[in-house]
Amino acid sequence: MNTCAQTLMPSLPVQAPAPAAAVRHLPGDLAIWVFIFAELLVFGVFFITYAFARSNNVELFNAEQLALDRTSGAVNTVLLLTSSFLVVRAVQFAQAGESRRAAPWLAGAFACGGGFVVVKLFEYAEKIAAGVSLSSSTFHMFYLSLTFFHFMHVILGMVILVAMWNGARNGRYGPDNMNGIETGAAYWHMVDLVWLILFPLIYVMR
Amino acid sequence: MKYSSQSVALPYFIAAIGLFVGQIIFGLAMGLQYVVGDFLFPEIPFNVARMVHTNLLIVWLLFGFMGAAYFLIPEETETELYSPKLALLMFWVFLIAGAATILGYLLVPYSTLAEMTGNNILATMGREFLEQPLLTKIGIVIVALAFLFNISMTMLKGRKTVISIVLLLGLWGLAVFFLFSFYNPGNLVKDKFYWWWVVHLWVEGVWELIMAAMLAFVLIKVTGVDREVIEKWLYVIITLALVTGLIGTGHHYFWIGTPQYWQWWGSIFSALEPIPFFAMTVFAFNMVNRRRREHPNKAAVLWALGTGVMAFLGAGVWGFLHTLAPVNFYTHGSQITAAHGHMAFYGAYVLVVLTIISYAMPLLRGRAANSERSQVCEMWAFWLMTISMVFITLFLTAAGILQVWLQRVSDTPMPFMQVQDQIALFYWMRLWAGVVFSIGLVTYLVSFFVKGESKPLITA
Numbered sequence: 012m013n014t015c016a017q018t019l020m021p022s023l024p025v026q027a028p029a030p031a032a033a034v035r036h037l038p039g040d041l042a043i044w045v046f047i048f049a050e051l052l053v054f055g056v057f058f059i060t061y062a063f064a065r066s067n068n069v070e071l072f073n074a075e076q077l078a079l080d081r082t083s084g085a086v087n088t089v090l091l092l093t094s095s096f097l098v099v100r101a102v103q104f105a106q107a108g109e110s111r112r113a114a115p116w117l118a119g120a121f122a123c124g125g126g127f128v129v130v131k132l133f134e135y136a137e138k139i140a141a142g143v144s145l146s147s148s149t150f151h152m153f154y155l156s157l158t159f160f161h162f163m164h165v166i167l168g169m170v171i172l173v174a175m176w177n178g179a180r181n182g183r184y185g186p187d188n189m190n191g192i193e194t195g196a197a198y199w200h201m202v203d204l205v206w207l208i209l210f211p212l213i214y215v216m217r
Numbered sequence: 218m219k220y221s222s223q224s225v226a227l228p229y230f231i232a233a234i235g236l237f238v239g240q241i242i243f244g245l246a247m248g249l250q251y252v253v254g255d256f257l258f259p260e261i262p263f264n265v266a267r268m269v270h271t272n273l274l275i276v277w278l279l280f281g282f283m284g285a286a287y288f289l290i291p292e293e294t295e296t297e298l299y300s301p302k303l304a305l306l307m308f309w310v311f312l313i314a315g316a317a318t319i320l321g322y323l324l325v326p327y328s329t330l331a332e333m334t335g336n337n338i339l340a341t342m343g344r345e346f347l348e349q350p351l352l353t354k355i356g357i358v359i360v361a362l363a364f365l366f367n368i369s370m371t372m373l374k375g376r377k378t379v380i381s382i383v384l385l386l387g388l389w390g391l392a393v394f395f396l397f398s399f400y401n402p403g404n405l406v407k408d409k410f411y412w413w414w415v416v417h418l419w420v421e422g423v424w425e426l427i428m429a430a431m432l433a434f435v436l437i438k439v440t441g442v443d444r445e446v447i448e449k450w451l452y453v454i455i456t457l458a459l460v461t462g463l464i465g466t467g468h469h470y471f472w473i474g475t476p477q478y479w480q481w482w483g484s485i486f487s488a489l490e491p492i493p494f495f496a497m498t499v500f501a502f503n504m505v506n507r508r509r510r511e512h513p514n515k516a517a518v519l520w521a522l523g524t525g526v527m528a529f530l531g532a533g534v535w536g537f538l539h540t541l542a543p544v545n546f547y548t549h550g551s552q553i554t555a556a557h558g559h560m561a562f563y564g565a566y567v568l569v570v571l572t573i574i575s576y577a578m579p580l581l582r583g584r585a586a587n588s589e590r591s592q593v594c595e596m597w598a599f600w601l602m603t604i605s606m607v608f609i610t611l612f613l614t615a616a617g618i619l620q621v622w623l624q625r626v627s628d629t630p631m632p633f634m635q636v637q638d639q640i641a642l643f644y645w646m647r648l649w650a651g652v653v654f655s656i657g658l659v660t661y662l663v664s665f666f667v668k669g670e671s672k673p674l675i676t677a
């Protein structure tokens with residue numbers, strides 16, 4: 012009786028519910044990984060576009076690159092690397108069932124993030140005073156857009172760190188409840204990773 | 218139907234379908250005017266027909282969204298609607314205001330309509346898609362606020378699910394961005410800049426949330442897949458939509474007098490806009506593949522899968538086609554834009570509204586699913602409309618490529634009207650595809666009246 016309806020419908024077989032078999036452990040929530048993937052894609056496309064734009068105008072890009080403040084960039088690299096290390100320590104404490112001892116490490120990571128923000132703000136203030144704007148050149152457009160887009164990610168990451176710190180202080184994490192802290196940690200490492208590509212690409216590589 | 222107040226959705230759906238018919242009639246009239254220039258002149262000039270065609274489209278989709286919300290929210294929140302009376306009152310207000318506006322377009326010259334309705338107090342008219350007189354715009358805001366009040370109050374007293382929160386977020390966003398239609402600065406660059414905050418941030422922002430929520434609701438119902446799985450997908454889809462779609466507005470800021478960095482921002486972010494649409498396609502097929510039951514309403518499943526595929530084609534593929542600044546430099550405002558506009562609107566929003574109507578209508582009429590014969594008829598309507606829309610899109614794309622070539626790329630560019638003569642054949646073919654579309658639409662209407670043994674409603 013269903014034949015006619017079936018010819019008009021793509022036929023898809025009914026599946027039995029998937030067995031809850033051994034699944035490989037993915038740290039944190041699957042959703043954060045899809046999100047991280049999407050974020051990396053946006054940054055990735057941005058980086059590739061930068062490379063194209065640069066190859067069309069190497070001299071200008073080099074000259075303006077030289078004017079960037081590599082010292083503050085390097086300081087920020089150290090800050091983010093340190094903070095990532097601190098987050099790793101915090102996750103290890105949570106894994107060991109010592110959620111409360113994870114909290115100070117997360118606070119330390121937050122402080123490093125704060126340091127990054129302050130350094131970046133000084134850098135921006137100086138550049139803007141020197142007449143750098145989104146419209147002053149293609150290189151400046153990329154420099155400001157990319158670093159600012161990343162800057163916003165640092166701020167979001169710091170908000171997440173506060174939530175993790177709060178959870179750790181309340182003893183929420185432990186070997187059987189790692190989802191929250193791993194999810195946040197994955198995000199923070201992503202923020203770090205993007206900077207590790209961004210810094211050499213925009214500030215150093217010629 | 219689990220809650221009696223869900224029945225207020227019925228008049229909304231009926232009005233939506235009625236206005237859909239009107240939209241297509243004017244589409245056909247314009248399709249003919251494209252090749253027989255003085256058809257219906259001076260009674261219904263092209264610009265008036267165009268206004269009626271596009272405004273009816275928006276209004277019937279809004280009817281569809283509201284009907285969907287009135288149907289879906291009580292079921293999701295597990296409580297009766299806060300005020301069914303208010304919902305019915307707003308139905309009549311919206312219908313009468315909408316009808317009066319369309320009659321205004323058709324019966325009096327646009328400038329007279331503007332004078333009659335207070336455009337000299339606050340000038341908001343005369344911009345594509347936002348042509349409505351000031352009074353109508355105010356009416357839309359009142360209806361929207363009453364509607365949101367009703368839905369939000371229902372939410373507050375009931376269960377809060379991810380689907381209903383996402384839907385509500387989208388609907389509030391729809392109302393908030395519409396407010397920019399009242400802002401009409403004298404500076405043409407600024408005018409266009411904020412005009413897109415309504416048009417683009419609707420279809421490539423908040424409407425995507427509405428669409429994802431509606432699709433998720435129907436998929437839960439017809440597949441029986443766990444809510445948790447569907448909710449994860451929803452989170453991912455809406456984040457992707459917002460991350461790419463907000464700054465993606467820049468793909469309309471290439472050549473309107475905005476700073477040059479928009480060419481980079483718009484190209485980069487909008488190039489990623491197809492991703493959430495692709496995620497929706499995968500989502501729809503994935504859910505249907507994992508389904509735990511065979512729902513008797515096969516037609517609704519077909520519409521849902523069709524939404525996934527056609528939205529990705531129309532918005533994702535045809536959108537990407539012209540979204541990079543170096544390409545858009547040549548294609549801006551050509552028939553390629555019209556091709557994309559048709560398939561994207563049809564694939565995403567027309568189909569998602571027809572999906573929920575297909576799922577809800579039998580329930581509103583007291584049965585789990587329509588009879589076999591009626592469903593077969595409905596599926597024919599799906600294929601006729603969808604395939605003819607694919608052809609409309611292909612013909613317009615062909616016309617667009619030729620147009621761009623002859624008029625803009627060639628070393629010896631031809632003037633606009635001369636090019637139009639060259640591509641008239643494609644306009645004829647678009648018209649014939651439109652005729653098939655109308656046959657599909659009539660088939661769709663007929664499906665509601667096909668009798669037969671229907672699946673009884675099992676009330677648990």
Ligand code: HEM
Nearest residue numbers: 420468487490532536537539540549550554558561562565
């Ligand atoms: C369901 C979602 C969508 C709908 C309903 C839609 C609809 C439309 C419509 C009606 C227009 C014409 C506006 C006008 O009158 O000027 C338009 C323009 C445009 N759309 Fe979309 N669109 C959608 C998604 C997308 C996506 C995802 C992309 C990019 C990947 C995109 C790229 C564009 C571009 C670049 C234009 C400007 C064309 C020009 O310069 O003439 N659209 N869209």
Ligand code: HEM
Nearest residue numbers: 244245247248271554555558559562563567647648651654
């Ligand atoms: C559900 C089906 C339809 C949808 C969603 C739809 C949507 C739209 C939209 C969004 C526009 C504005 C396009 C833009 O600004 O670029 C438009 C314009 C138009 N539509 Fe449709 N339409 C539909 C069916 C039809 C049909 C069947 C025909 C006729 C064969 C038609 C003929 C036209 C014409 C001639 C225009 C004016 C294009 C121009 O200004 O050059 N439409 N439609």
Ligand SMILES: [Fe+2]
Nearest residue numbers: 417421466468
């Ligand atoms: Fe857009």
